[in-house]
Amino acid sequence: MTNKKNRKKPKLALGLCIWTVAAAVSVISLTDAAQPAASIYAMENSEASNLSQQLARSVNEAKQAFESNHAIPPDLLEQLAEGKEQLIPIALKQLSLEPMGAETNRSKEHTDLSSDWRFWAEASLPWKDTRLLNALLDWTRDYPVDMYESELYVRFVAEALQDGQKDRLLQQLDSADRRGTQVLLSILQYKGWLDESKYDRWLAAYKGKPQYDGIIDYLIYSGSTNYLKRIYDRNELSPAQMQSVISALVSIRNYDEETSKWLKQLAAATKDVSIEQMIDQELVLHQGDRAAAERLYQSGTSGGFMLPLNGRVEKVLAELYPDGELSAGIRLYEKIRGKPYFYGLDDQWYSSEGNDYAQPVQAAAQWQGFLQQYPKHPAADDAAYRLARCYQLAGDGENALYWMNEAVHLGDRDLTYDARGMLIFVLDVEMSSDALGAVNTKRLPSWMKPWIDYSQAVEYIRARKYREAASALHALIDTYGGKDIFAEAYAVNRTDNAEVIYPEERYPFWERINAQLQLTERAAKLTEEAEQAAGAEKADRQYALAAMIYREPLMYYNHLWRETRQSFFWFGHIKEMDYYEPLDRYIGRFNHLIQAIDQFKAIDIQEAGEQTAAKTLYSTALSYSKLTYYGEEASYYLTSSQLNEKAAAYAKQLVESFPESELADDALLLLYAHTQDKQWLEQVELRYPDGDQVKKAMELLEQLAAKESKRATSLYGPYEPISTVYYERLQRGDSHLSSSVSRWIEEHRGTSYHGTLADGDWVYVLLSADEGKSIDYINIGSKKLQMQVTWQERAADTVSDKQDMLLARVKKKFVHDGDWAWKLYSP
Numbered sequence: 001m002t003n004k005k006n007r008k009k010p011k012l013a014l015g016l017c018i019w020t021v022a023a024a025v026s027v028i029s030l031t032d033a034a035q036p037a038a039s040i041y042a043m044e045n046s047e048a049s050n051l052s053q054q055l056a057r058s059v060n061e062a063k064q065a066f067e068s069n070h071a072i073p074p075d076l077l078e079q080l081a082e083g084k085e086q087l088i089p090i091a092l093k094q095l096s097l098e099p100m101g102a103e104t105n106r107s108k109e110h111t112d113l114s115s116d117w118r119f120w121a122e123a124s125l126p127w128k129d130t131r132l133l134n135a136l137l138d139w140t141r142d143y144p145v146d147m148y149e150s151e152l153y154v155r156f157v158a159e160a161l162q163d164g165q166k167d168r169l170l171q172q173l174d175s176a177d178r179r180g181t182q183v184l185l186s187i188l189q190y191k192g193w194l195d196e197s198k199y200d201r202w203l204a205a206y207k208g209k210p211q212y213d214g215i216i217d218y219l220i221y222s223g224s225t226n227y228l229k230r231i232y233d234r235n236e237l238s239p240a241q242m243q244s245v246i247s248a249l250v251s252i253r254n255y256d257e258e259t260s261k262w263l264k265q266l267a268a269a270t271k272d273v274s275i276e277q278m279i280d281q282e283l284v285l286h287q288g289d290r291a292a293a294e295r296l297y298q299s300g301t302s303g304g305f306m307l308p309l310n311g312r313v314e315k316v317l318a319e320l321y322p323d324g325e326l327s328a329g330i331r332l333y334e335k336i337r338g339k340p341y342f343y344g345l346d347d348q349w350y351s352s353e354g355n356d357y358a359q360p361v362q363a364a365a366q367w368q369g370f371l372q373q374y375p376k377h378p379a380a381d382d383a384a385y386r387l388a389r390c391y392q393l394a395g396d397g398e399n400a401l402y403w404m405n406e407a408v409h410l411g412d413r414d415l416t417y418d419a420r421g422m423l424i425f426v427l428d429v430e431m432s433s434d435a436l437g438a439v440n441t442k443r444l445p446s447w448m449k450p451w452i453d454y455s456q457a458v459e460y461i462r463a464r465k466y467r468e469a470a471s472a473l474h475a476l477i478d479t480y481g482g483k484d485i486f487a488e489a490y491a492v493n494r495t496d497n498a499e500v501i502y503p504e505e506r507y508p509f510w511e512r513i514n515a516q517l518q519l520t521e522r523a524a525k526l527t528e529e530a531e532q533a534a535g536a537e538k539a540d541r542q543y544a545l546a547a548m549i550y551r552e553p554l555m556y557y558n559h560l561w562r563e564t565r566q567s568f569f570w571f572g573h574i575k576e577m578d579y580y581e582p583l584d585r586y587i588g589r590f591n592h593l594i595q596a597i598d599q600f601k602a603i604d605i606q607e608a609g610e611q612t613a614a615k616t617l618y619s620t621a622l623s624y625s626k627l628t629y630y631g632e633e634a635s636y637y638l639t640s641s642q643l644n645e646k647a648a649a650y651a652k653q654l655v656e657s658f659p660e661s662e663l664a665d666d667a668l669l670l671l672y673a674h675t676q677d678k679q680w681l682e683q684v685e686l687r688y689p690d691g692d693q694v695k696k697a698m699e700l701l702e703q704l705a706a707k708e709s710k711r712a713t714s715l716y717g718p719y720e721p722i723s724t725v726y727y728e729r730l731q732r733g734d735s736h737l738s739s740s741v742s743r744w745i746e747e748h749r750g751t752s753y754h755g756t757l758a759d760g761d762w763v764y765v766l767l768s769a770d771e772g773k774s775i776d777y778i779n780i781g782s783k784k785l786q787m788q789v790t791w792q793e794r795a796a797d798t799v800s801d802k803q804d805m806l807l808a809r810v811k812k813k814f815v816h817d818g819d820w821a822w823k824l825y826s827p
Helices: 046-050 053-069 074-082 084-095 115-127 131-141 150-160 166-175 178-191 196-205 210-222 225-233 239-250 257-269 273-287 290-303 311-320 325-337 360-373 380-393 397-409 416-430 433-437 448-462 466-480 509-532 535-551 565-571 581-590 592-601 610-627 640-657 664-675 679-687 694-712 739-747
Strands: 017-022 024-029 728-730 753-759 762-768 773-783 786-795 805-811 821-825
Touching (some): 053 115, 074 115, 084 115, 084 131, 115 150, 131 150, 131 178, 178 210, 210 239, 225 257, 239 257, 257 273, 273 311, 290 311, 311 325, 325 380, 380 416, 416 448, 433 448, 448 466, 448 509, 509 535, 581 592, 664 694, 679 694, 762 786
Parallel strands (some): 786 821
Antiparallel strands (some): 728 805
């Protein structure tokens, strides 16, 4: 047969890149992509065309050096300075807040300065050119409130200012916003020009204006203790500013005796409970103040704790009043949860462990009773959160939503992040479109209805009901389009103020929803075209739909997360959870690659034309390949070893079924990437010597030969990673256990044992320790397609310390055939 590999490859509709391995994994282009520009640092400004070739080259070299080393070499700085007059227009645009030809000099996340701003700041600082000053000071008119790193801006502007320009800086105060005022005062301080005697005059002049708040912010930030006390005593501050001032003062660990006395007097006299509790908590924590502890206990138990209560302080209060409501609530909390109340006194984050989750229906009634009996307990928010989680585990999404919202407003209010994030988690992960449609929104706050309506539309997309989804999105946009559907949800419900937290407020929510609507309508059209076609044409239409899905990672995304989903999965402890069936289902619905795989698999290879059939197999293999880089999240769907198997299997099928395909040598490289078997690289060279992947294959073979040579003299073998396998830990008597599993457990109780039992869709893993021993932990993984269990036993110090049995279960789909490997560690 004629070797077809010298032909131009068919353009894959995926239009992305694949991963292959060269010791690690490298990128291979799938299409005849355009070559990159001569310099990745080539300037896009129109003024660049006016620069001499030498100066343009110097700018590019300086940018490369700055990107690599965060500094510009002196010789390049000198060359840029010599071309200052040509570069000034470019520098002005890059240093100003809203440069022409660019959206903004704030970074995408709006929390730091863009790399271009940083470069031109460093490049132009030696120029000492006054023309740059107006562009720089213009930032203070609308300084980004969420710009974390103002220090760099302050340093640059301060060093750009010349002697005698102090008045120019002071004049800028008249047009500065709140954040800009704080920054201007920081610049004055940096230059040594700040006259603290002017504070009173400035506060009087700017009273009721943004500058007034900016001055207060600066005083708090700079820790001007004496002035803060003075201004607090004037009673001119807003409740929020008063709290900020006190927070700043108590955070100074080594404040003087006079300040300590002032704080104690204020705590005893103030009618603001939040202020009193803030001061008293610090006095108890750092000074062991008995009067402060008594006052804090009385105000907290009578009116509720208005601020997050430090665990050490709470323990002091419980010990001080062992028969009081605080201690009684703690004892009931421990009884319901089955774990110590004070699980850690080192400011640890919330722990989700507890016996209540093993029997969620019964525990829900118990948590209801706790909240009725102790509504003002500092753990009321924890109780409401755990109540919501019990409803969540029992499959009652509506009640889970209700109590997640209640958790934000109860107790000492330290679970706002967890509760708000888990509320979105319930909407996004747990609830089907039918369940969302059945929610009685009248019993929920009004802001939650558009969240529920939108989440239902997303579920229609994930269920591939594209026309229904488009209709739901149209209705959502018609009803709420352009409105802020987040502000009320994130408002702080406190008695002293109603200020709003501004989370991800710049996220273009409605812009993304409109884009999602367009994708949905396009998917609906492609689906209908495929359904109306037959034979090879049907396969082509199906491939077009699958490829479109592959390219759109946000198609199935719930934008209520506003780019916080991944961070919540980490910081909200989702990734620390055991195997969780709703997450398994969610990954399959949410992940665009898995959705694309399902569409590729729906294509009848026998009916498809040869080119479409080959592309389908390759695209399926490629999708599995890319899933291996989704890490732990994808492990809820398939383990990494299983994903490797799938990718290799489809690549091999392509090579065997369509050896003359232009993609056959690409498939061989993919086979090597997921098997690490060099025979596939040798096959590229042997079977497709004129193909476009032979060079890459030969390079990889050379690298392998060099590694094998080194390994021959090495004392260590190659590293063989253990793949993550998600499993669910259970307790004896858990509601999930069948009678046969319960009998199996009892048969091995009190004896040294390790083994497995298959039951339904699960494989149960049981460890039973020797007499007098306790099992510390268990870990289940897979290595070389073999299941592995490791655990540790130690001598039990006390009866309560003993954990003589440990039970877990793994979904059968994660379990490889063959014997399990068991390894016991002893401390």
